[in-house]
Amino acid sequence: MKELTKLEELVMMAIWRLKDEAYGVHIKSKIKEIGGKEYFYNTLYTTFDQLTRKGYLTKHFGEPSAVRGGKRKVYFHITKEGRGALENAYKRHSRIWAGIDEKSFRQDYS
Amino acid sequence: MKNIKIPKIPYWILNHISAFDSKDAYSGDIEEEFAEIQKCQGRAKAKQWIWFHAIAAIPSWGQHFVLWRFIMFKNYFKIAIRNFLRHRGYTFINVTGLAIGIACCILIMLWVQDELSYDRFHENADDLYVATFSNGSKVTPTALSDYLKTEYPEIIYTSRFSGQGRNLLKFKETDIYQEDGIMVDPDFLKMFTLPFIKGDLETALDDPHSILLSEQVALKLFAESDPIGQTLTYNTSLDLKVTGVFEDYPSNSHISFQYILPTALAMAYNKNYNTWDVNNLRTYVQLRENTPVESVDAKITDVVEKHRHQDKRALSLQPITRVHLNPFNNSGGTILYVYLFSTMAFFILLIASINFINLTTAKSSNRAREVGIRKTVGACRSHIIRQFFGESLFLTLIASGLAMGLVFLFLPMFNNLTGKTFTRELLIQQAVVLGILGIIFLTVILAGSYPSLFLSRFQPVKVLKGRRLTGTKGSLFRKVLVVLQFSLSIFLILGTLMIFRQVHYLRAHDVGYNRENIVYFGIGTRFRNNYDTIKTELLANSNILNVTLTDIAPYRWQSNAGVGDVEWEGKTNQQVKMVMTSVDYDYLDTFALKMSQGRFFSREFSTDASDAYVVNQAAVRAMEMDDPIGKELKVWDLSKRVIGVVQDYHFESLHNEIIPMAMRIDPNWHNQACVRISPYRIPDTLAFLESKWKEIYPEYPFEYRFLDETIQSQYRAEQAIGKIVTVFTILALFISCLGIFGLSSYTAEQRTKEIGIRKVLGATVSSIVKHISKEFIVLVVIANVIIWPLAYFALNRWLQTFAYRISIGWWTFVLTGFAVLMVSLLTVSWQIIRAATANPVDSLRYE
Numbered sequence: 026m027k028e029l030t031k032l033e034e035l036v037m038m039a040i041w042r043l044k045d046e047a048y049g050v051h052i053k054s055k056i057k058e059i060g061g062k063e064y065f066y067n068t069l070y071t072t073f074d075q076l077t078r079k080g081y082l083t084k085h086f087g088e089p090s091a092v093r094g095g096k097r098k099v100y101f102h103i104t105k106e107g108r109g110a111l112e113n114a115y116k117r118h119s120r121i122w123a124g125i126d127e128k129s130f131r132q133d134y135s
Numbered sequence: 136m137k138n139i140k141i142p143k144i145p146y147w148i149l150n151h152i153s154a155f156d157s158k159d160a161y162s163g164d165i166e167e168e169f170a171e172i173q174k175c176q177g178r179a180k181a182k183q184w185i186w187f188h189a190i191a192a193i194p195s196w197g198q199h200f201v202l203w204r205f206i207m208f209k210n211y212f213k214i215a216i217r218n219f220l221r222h223r224g225y226t227f228i229n230v231t232g233l234a235i236g237i238a239c240c241i242l243i244m245l246w247v248q249d250e251l252s253y254d255r256f257h258e259n260a261d262d263l264y265v266a267t268f269s270n271g272s273k274v275t276p277t278a279l280s281d282y283l284k285t286e287y288p289e290i291i292y293t294s295r296f297s298g299q300g301r302n303l304l305k306f307k308e309t310d311i312y313q314e315d316g317i318m319v320d321p322d323f324l325k326m327f328t329l330p331f332i333k334g335d336l337e338t339a340l341d342d343p344h345s346i347l348l349s350e351q352v353a354l355k356l357f358a359e360s361d362p363i364g365q366t367l368t369y370n371t372s373l374d375l376k377v378t379g380v381f382e383d384y385p386s387n388s389h390i391s392f393q394y395i396l397p398t399a400l401a402m403a404y405n406k407n408y409n410t411w412d413v414n415n416l417r418t419y420v421q422l423r424e425n426t427p428v429e430s431v432d433a434k435i436t437d438v439v440e441k442h443r444h445q446d447k448r449a450l451s452l453q454p455i456t457r458v459h460l461n462p463f464n465n466s467g468g469t470i471l472y473v474y475l476f477s478t479m480a481f482f483i484l485l486i487a488s489i490n491f492i493n494l495t496t497a498k499s500s501n502r503a504r505e506v507g508i509r510k511t512v513g514a515c516r517s518h519i520i521r522q523f524f525g526e527s528l529f530l531t532l533i534a535s536g537l538a539m540g541l542v543f544l545f546l547p548m549f550n551n552l553t554g555k556t557f558t559r560e561l562l563i564q565q566a567v568v569l570g571i572l573g574i575i576f577l578t579v580i581l582a583g584s585y586p587s588l589f590l591s592r593f594q595p596v597k598v599l600k601g602r603r604l605t606g607t608k609g610s611l612f613r614k615v616l617v618v619l620q621f622s623l624s625i626f627l628i629l630g631t632l633m634i635f636r637q638v639h640y641l642r643a644h645d646v647g648y649n650r651e652n653i654v655y656f657g658i659g660t661r662f663r664n665n666y667d668t669i670k671t672e673l674l675a676n677s678n679i680l681n682v683t684l685t686d687i688a689p690y691r692w693q694s695n696a697g698v699g700d701v702e703w704e705g706k707t708n709q710q711v712k713m714v715m716t717s718v719d720y721d722y723l724d725t726f727a728l729k730m731s732q733g734r735f736f737s738r739e740f741s742t743d744a745s746d747a748y749v750v751n752q753a754a755v756r757a758m759e760m761d762d763p764i765g766k767e768l769k770v771w772d773l774s775k776r777v778i779g780v781v782q783d784y785h786f787e788s789l790h791n792e793i794i795p796m797a798m799r800i801d802p803n804w805h806n807q808a809c810v811r812i813s814p815y816r817i818p819d820t821l822a823f824l825e826s827k828w829k830e831i832y833p834e835y836p837f838e839y840r841f842l843d844e845t846i847q848s849q850y851r852a853e854q855a856i857g858k859i860v861t862v863f864t865i866l867a868l869f870i871s872c873l874g875i876f877g878l879s880s881y882t883a884e885q886r887t888k889e890i891g892i893r894k895v896l897g898a899t900v901s902s903i904v905k906h907i908s909k910e911f912i913v914l915v916v917i918a919n920v921i922i923w924p925l926a927y928f929a930l931n932r933w934l935q936t937f938a939y940r941i942s943i944g945w946w947t948f949v950l951t952g953f954a955v956l957m958v959s960l961l962t963v964s965w966q967i968i969r970a971a972t973a974n975p976v977d978s979l980r981y982e
Contacts (some may be wrong), residue, residue, distance in 0.1 A: 049164030050171070066164055067192045070155040077156065084157065092170050094141070096163030 029114050035060045036072050037081065037111055040101050048087065048098040073101060081107030141169055142182055145189030207518075208525075214505070215526045222501075225494050226530070228877040232870045233534035233582065236487030237574055238541040239863055242549050243480040244570045245557055246859075250473050253387045253459035257328045259421055264428065264452035266418040268439075272448075273458075274414045276439060280320065281409065283418065287434060289426045294323035295398050296390070297416035303835060304394070305368040306356045312836060313352055317392040318401060318416075326421045333363050334379025343399035346375040352393050353380045371834050375400075386556075389459040411442035420452065428452050471936070472856055475630075479860070482623045483867045484574070488581035489616045490874035491527070495586035496613060497881050506590055507598040519591035527583025535575050552858050554851075614914055617875060621918035621955065622925075624871045627864040628951050629926045630933075633943070634857045637934065640941045642847070647784025649727035652817075653842040654824065655809045658684070661831055663805055673827060678813045678820040681725035684805040686717040701795075702769035703758055711757045713750075714796040715770050717804040723781070725811050733764045733779030736800055740778075744800050747778045754795035755780055770797050792938040809842070868955070872962045875911055879963040882907065883970035890970050891978035903971040904964050911963045912956065919952040 029037065039055040040047040049066065057063045076082040087098035103111070146165070155161050165185070173181035219226040254260055266275050266283075277295060284293040299316030321340040331339070332350055339347055346367065353362045362377045369375050375396070384392060402408045422431060432451045439450050453461075460470040506519055543559060550557055561567055662669065663684070670682050701711045720743075722728070723735040731752055736743045748768050755763050763777045783793045812820045821839070828837040883890070890903055898906075927943060934940040 049160060050167050053164070053168070065188055065191055066149075066161055067195050070157070070161045071195075074156050086160075089163075092167055093163035094166040096159045096166070098163060099157045099160035 028117065029110055032064075032068070032072055033076060033081075034111075034114050036069065036076065037103060037107060040082065041103050041111065045100070047101045052101070076107070077101075079106075080104060081110055141166060142185060145185045148189040149185075149192055211522045211525055212529075215529060218502070218526075219530075222498060224880070225498060225877055228873050229491050229494055229530055230534045230537065232487040232490040232873050233531060233578060234537035234541060235866055235870055236484045237531075237535055237538035237578060238545070239483045239866055240480045240574045241538060241542050241571055242545070243476045243863070244574065245549075245561065245567065246553055246555065247473055247477055247480075248566060248570065249387060249555060249557070250460065250469055254389060254456045256385055256387070257326075257455070259326060259328070260456055261454070262422045262424060262426075263326055263455040264420050264422065265455055265458060266420065266435075267451055267453040268448040269451070272414075273417050273453075275416065275418045275450075276411045276414055276443070277416060278409045278411045278442070279418045279439065280420075282438065282442075283420055283435065284322075287431065289423050289431050290420045291423050292322040292326050292421040294320040294326060294419050295416050296323070296419055297398075299396060301838070303370050304352070304356060305371065306365065309356055311352075311355055312838065313393055315391055315393040316396060317390070317394075318396045318398050320398050322421075323395075323419070326419060329384065330382045332380045332382060333361070334377075336379070339379040340395070340397040340399075342376065342378065343397055343403045344373075344375050345378040345397060347379040347381060347395040348377060349381055349383050349393045351383050353377075389455065411439070419455070422452075428454070471933075475856075476859070479627065479863050479867075482627065483863060483870065484578060485581065486620050486623055486867055486870050486874070488578060489620045490870060490877065491530070491582035492585050493613045493616055493874060494877045494881070495527075496589050497610075497878060499586070499590055502590060503593050503598040506593045507595040510593075510595040511599070516591045520587045523587035523590050524579070524583050527586065528579050531575060531579050531582065534578075535571070539571075552855065552862065554855055613878070617878070617911075617914045618918045618921065620871045620874060621915050621959070622922040624864075624868045625919060625922050625951060625955055626926050626929075627860075627867050628955065629922075629947065630930060631857070631860045631864045632947050632951060633930045633934070633941075634860055636941050636947070637937065638854060638857050641937075641939070644785070644939060647728070647782055649811075650842045650846055652812050652814055653725070653809055654812060654821070654839050655807055655842060656828075656837070656839040657806055658808045659806070659832070662808065663802060665831070666802070666805075669827065669831065673810070673824070676820065676823050678816055678823075679810060680813055681721055681811040683721040683725040683809050684719040684802070685722060685807050685809065686801075686804040701758070701797075703760070704767045705760075706758070711754070711795060713754060713770050714794055715773075716796065716798055717801040718749075718798045719800065719802070719805065722798070725809055726784075728784060729782045731780045731782045733777070735779055735781070736798075743778065746775050747799065748775045749779045749781055749798045750777055751781050751793070751796050752783045753793045754797060757795045768797065773799070775799060868958065872958060875959055876962045876966065879908075879911060880966040882910075883966045887970060887973075887978040890973075891975035894971070894975040895979070900968065900971045904967050907967045907971075908960060908963045912960060915956050915959045916952075919948075919955070923948050923952075 035056055036052065039052045039059065042059070043051055043055055049069070053064065053066065053069060056069075073082065073084075077084065081104055082101045083104055084099045084101050087100055089095050089097045146162075149165060150158075150162050165188070169181050169185055172184050254263075257263060265273055266279060267273050268275070280293040280295045283290050295318070297318045299318055301312055301314045302316055304311055304313050319340070324336050324339060329336075334347070339345065346369070348356070348362060356362065356367065357365065362380055365377050366374050367377060381395075384390075398408075422428065436449045436451065440447055460473065509519060509522075510516075539562070542562065546557055546559060549555075562571075666684065673679050673682050701713050718736070720736050720738055723730070728735075733749075735749060736747060740747070748770070750763065750768070760766060763780055766777050767774060768777050781798075785793060810824065824839070825837040828835075886907065890907075893903055893906075926948070930943060934943070
């Protein structure tokens with residue numbers, strides 16, 4: 026199985042944390058909150074499409090509202106495969122960062 | 136809630152540059168966030184935000200569209216090249232046919248554009264008219280010009296225009312005979328666009344003794360020195376001052392001139408110059424801008440009749456831009472050829488395009504699977520259409536490149552054929568380039584639209600499942616196109632044959648007199664006064680057979696001779712007009728005319744010089760006389776007795792019918808000498824004539840013409856047209872044959888196995904060839920049947936424009952049909968015989 030890219034990982038984590046509230050605008054602000062960087066909708070939607078095609082995400086339509094110009098929201102959910110992918114990513118990160126904490130970075134200078 | 140109008144442009148950009156699965160949600164998100172930002176931070180910030188997003192999104196659009204389009208284009212291009220190379224023969228046929236077709240079109244377009252450009256270069260071209268009588272004649276009374284200008288406020292300028300022919304211009308030691316002099320009024324310079332190099336346009340023609348020269352003539356006479364203000368001698372007697380030099384007048388005009396004299400000059404020597412009694416020059420007028428010509432026409436229609444009661448012809452104004460195309464103000468003239476050639480060009484392009492359509496759709500089964508696969512992996516129909524249109528465009532562009540090469544190569548030859556002077560530089564002029572682009576566009580539409588629609592229609596399920604596409608529907612369509620192609624070719628051939636037969640008929644037609652070996656030249660008073668002595672001296676040379684004098688060179692009667700009303704004994708109420716000419720006693724013998732009744736003028740009858748007319752048979756018919764001899768006849772107020780009737784002869788081109796005419800003897804009018812010489816030692820005879828001429832006119836060079844050459848030149852237009860039409864017809868037939876050559880080789884290829892099986896089962900080569908070529912031959916036969924009635928109708932109408940014409944003759948049709956049949960049979964059987972003689976083992980082995 027291919028590993029998730031940084032952006033994919035970020036998007037998946039944002040959706041996971043948002044649970045039932047995961048649609049475009051929220052995902053974008055969540056990513057800004059946890060990733061510290063604002064992405065464009067283009068980029069995000071391209072990623073949504075890719076993840077959906079890979080089977081990591083499913084989507085369902087919400088209600089249209091006036092503030093959205095009468096357009097429906099699309100909510101994203103993590104599938105079982107998606108959770109598996111996230112788990113893999115987590116394990117990989119753990120392996121890479123095992124035994125390292127913030128202090129480790131400072132020790133080198135002393 | 137607050138108004139959240141979203142800025143249109145960035146919103147549009149954001150919406151159009153991406154293709155997501157959930158596009159609605161995407162744009163919804165953008166709107167939602169926009170509204171949120173507007174609420175919290177104000178509209179300006181929100182606008183800034185959305186613009187930033189839109190611009191930042193463009194690079195990704197670039198990636199999606201340009202890159203993918205480029206990749207697809209590369210793929211299309213590669214596939215196209217592979218296909219072209221795999222089917223080299225068909226590609227060659229397609230490209231060759233198209234190239235020849237496009238080249239023909241470009242050449243014809245050059246010709247047509249040139250013809251249509253006549254007189255368009257005048258700034259006032261749309262307001263300039265020439266007064267024309269209802270019979271097409273533009274020879275009007277001298278007084279008409281001034282009258283029109285003073286009486287009608289709509290007419291702002293008028294000018295008389297009379298040709299002065301060839302005259303001797305002399306400056307110091309240099310003297311030249313210069314053709315194409317004209318005499319006009321000062322208004323002429325304001326009406327017609329005639330840029331001056333030197334001199335003042337406003338006053339140039341004010342002095343009656345002034346002359347304007349073209350740059351070319353000025354250079355000949357004055358070389359480097361300044362011609363303005365210099366005095367030159369006109370016809371050895373008149374001193375004229377040069378007041379202007381104009382740029383050489385363009386050749387694409389219905390008039391041409393090299394020097395200009397003021398009408399005032401003629402008036403200074405002739406008190407009665409301005410008169411209604413004589414029709415002898417053209418009248419050009421310029422209307423006030425945007426005046427409808429019909430309103431003026433209605434007012435002037437009876438102007439001439441009012442002043443000269445016997446002339447009942449209605450007067451009207453013809454636009455000068457129409458004069459070249461339509462010289463007699465009716466359906467005839469160059470405009471016919473413009474239509475003819477344009478139609479031909481379209482036909483040829485159509486034939487070439489049909490080749491392309493037929494071969495592409497016939498070979499479509501090769502591409503069917505490709506289309507199927509493309510569609511299954513996600514191409515929609517518009518993509519396929521785009522792909523095949525692109526291929527057509529690609530082939531057309533290659534063909535156009537070749538066509539330009541062909542045009543470049545054959546332009547001198549085409550000039551030769553048409554008598555035009557197209558230069559290669561002309562090909563990069565704006566109008567021509569636009570025309571060429573138009574032709575290419577038309578070709579792509581004609582040739583590319585059907586194949587791309589046809590191929591894009593394939594359904595993946597069918598083409599991928601079935602082993603081979605038979606396409607009976609397509610083949611019916613192809614047959615219809617082949618029939619169309621051959622109908623057009625046959626039509627062109629019939630037209631060509633008819634033009635040739637008609638021209639040959641005109642040339643070989645018995646004109647009623649002998650025009651071989653007749654030399655004619657203009658003479659003056661000195662020659663006339665000493666005529667008897669000169670004649671005796673000339674006839675002393677045994678190679679000079681006859682000498683006679685007349686007032687009008689015999690080939691120019693109808694256009695130059697005066698036409699008058701006629702009165703005669705026993706006239707009831709017929710209206711008859713006659714051409715009148717003055718001849719000499721030897722006229723009959725010189726031209727070998729034949730008498731039908733009575734006798735010709737004779738020196739033995741002293742009254743013949745004053746009281747005798749000889750008329751032609753047409754005149755007798757028109758007057759409905761039973762016994763014309765001895766009857767009193769009054770033409771132009773000259774009453775004389777008819778002494779003889781001469782058999783009708785064609786003094787003009789056979790476009791016109793023989794009109795009634797009367798001959799009299801009046802030596803004062805004589806200005807042409809006609810000499811019949813023997814066909815032997817012609818150069819010596821001419822040298823002798825010249826030496827005699829020099830004795831009489833040491834100051835003038837001897838200028839002569841042969842009558843038969845002059846007459847041949849009247850049919851030059853038809854001859855040139857005939858040649859052009861032939862060339863293009865042969866090319867059209869060639870392209871058609873190229874097409875069925877391709878189709879038949881495709882059929883042979885498709886049916887290799889069938890032919891093999893037939894041979895194995897005992898069919899002979901000839902029976903196979905017969906079987907398969909029959910399919911094509913039937914099409915050619917159908918084409919014949921369809922086009923014959925149409926061609927008959929069209930050609931008959933063309934022939935109606937000639938007064939003397941051939942009958943169409945069914946054998947022309949049969950012969951043409953048979954010839955086309957043979958040519959197509961040869962073309963088709965070439966491929967089929969090759970297939971039929973092949974060893975069946977080879978064709979059946981691979982199964």
